[in-house]
Amino acid sequence: MGGERLGLVGCGQLGGAIGRALLRSGAFAPAPLLICNRSGPAAGFSDVADIAWTTDPQEVADRCTVVLLALPPAAGRALRIRAPDRLVVSVMAGVTAAQLGGISGSARVVRGMSNPAAEIGMAYSPWFAAPGVTAADRATVRALFAACGSTDEVPDEGQIDVFTAITGPVPGFVAYFAQCVQDYAQGQGVEADVARRAVAQLFHAAGRMLAATDRPAADFVQEMIDYAGTTAAGLNAMKASPLAEAVATGLEAARRRCLTIGQPQG
Ligand SMILES: NC(=O)C1=CN([C@@H]2O[C@H](COP(=O)(O)OP(=O)(O)OC[C@H]3O[C@@H](n4cnc5c(N)ncnc54)[C@H](OP(=O)(O)O)[C@@H]3O)[C@@H](O)[C@H]2O)C=CC1
Numbered sequence: 669m670g671g672e673r674l675g676l677v678g679c680g681q682l683g684g685a686i687g688r689a690l691l692r693s694g695a696f697a698p699a700p701l702l703i704c705n706r707s708g709p710a711a712g713f714s715d716v717a718d719i720a721w722t723t724d725p726q727e728v729a730d731r732c733t734v735v736l737l738a739l740p741p742a743a744g745r746a747l748r749i750r751a752p753d754r755l756v757v758s759v760m761a762g763v764t765a766a767q768l769g770g771i772s773g774s775a776r777v778v779r780g781m782s783n784p785a786a787e788i789g790m791a792y793s794p795w796f797a798a799p800g801v802t803a804a805d806r807a808t809v810r811a812l813f814a815a816c817g818s819t820d821e822v823p824d825e826g827q828i829d830v831f832t833a834i835t836g837p838v839p840g841f842v843a844y845f846a847q848c849v850q851d852y853a854q855g856q857g858v859e860a861d862v863a864r865r866a867v868a869q870l871f872h873a874a875g876r877m878l879a880a881t882d883r884p885a886a887d888f889v890q891e892m893i894d895y896a897g898t899t900a901a902g903l904n905a906m907k908a909s910p911l912a913e914a915v916a917t918g919l920e921a922a923r924r925r926c927l928t929i930g931q932p933q934g
C-alpha cells in the first residue's frame with residue numbers, strides 16, 4: 669500500500685490476529701505499524717521490530733492514513749477521534765457505518781467483519797463501504813483483508829450482521845457441532861482423546877474439501893444421499909429432524925444480538 673500507514677486501535681484476540689497477519693504479509697510495509705491499546709506492548713508482537721505503541725487513539729488518527737478499529741463494541745461506541753480525512757475500517761460487532769462516521773468524523777468508513785483465523789491467513793472478512801469510500805480505498809481494504817484470508821465486499825450493510833453471526837466466531841458454532849459429534853462417539857464407548865482427535869481430523873478434512881471447490885455443501889449432501897449407503901441413513905434422519913431449524917434459530921439469535929451488543933441497554 670504505497671504511502672499508506674496503518675494504525676490499529678485494539679490488538680486483542682481479533683485486532684492482534686489481524687495486526688500479525690498484516691505484518692507477515694508486509695501489506696503496509698515499510699511504514700511502521702502504530703498500535704493503540706491501554707496496556708502497552710502486547711504479547712504476540714514482542715519479536716516484531718518497528719512497531720510504535722500508544723494509549724491515545726487520536727495519535728493513531730493523526731499519524732496513520734488507515735485506522736483499523738478492533739475495540740470491544742462498547743468501547744468502540746464510546747470512542748471519539750478526529751479522523752475526517754482518514755480511511756476508517758472497523759471489525760467491531762454491531763457498530764454501524766453511520767456510528768463509525770460519528771465516532772471518527774470520516775466519510776470514508778468501512779464496516780467489516782473478520783475472525784482470529786486471520787492469524788493463520790484463514791479468516792473470512794466481508795466488508796461494507798459507506799458512500800464516501802473511494803476506489804483507491806477499496807483496493808486498500810481488499811489488500812488489508814486479503815492478508816487475513818478471503819474477503820468480499822457486500823452491497824448491504826445488514827449482511828455484516830449476518831456474517832458477524834456465522835463467520836465472526838471461529839471455531840465458533842462449528843465447535844458446537846464438533847462437540848455433538850464427539851459426545852456421540854464417547855456415548856458409544858470411544859475414549860475421549862481418540863474421539864477428540866477423530867473429530868478434529870474430520871472437521872479439518874471437511875473444511876479443506878469444502879474450501880477446495882466452488883460447489884455448495886448441498887452437493888456433497890446430495891451425493892451421499894444418492895450413494896444410498898450408511899451416511900444416507902443418517903442424513904435422511906437428520907433432514908427429517910428439526911436440526912436445520914435449530915441451526916437457523918441459533919444463528920438468528922447471534923445476528924439479532926449484533927443489533928444491541930455494546931449499547932448501554934445491551
Ligand atoms: N474475538 C473474536 O473472535 C472476534 C471479535 N470480533 C470483534 O472484534 C472486536 C475486538 O474484540 P476482541 O479482539 O475479541 O477483544 P479483546 O478484548 O480481545 O481486545 C480488546 C482490545 O482493545 C483494547 N482496548 C479496549 N478498550 C480500549 C480503550 N478504551 N482504548 C484503547 N484500547 C482499548 C484492549 O487493550 P488493553 O488490553 O490494553 O485494554 C485490547 O487490545 C470486538 O468488537 C468484537 O466484536 C469480531 C469477530 C471475532
Ligand SMILES: O=C(O)[C@@H]1CCC=N1
Nearest residue numbers: 761832833836837838
Ligand atoms: O462473539 C462475539 O461477540 C465476537 C464477535 C463475533 C465473534 N466473536
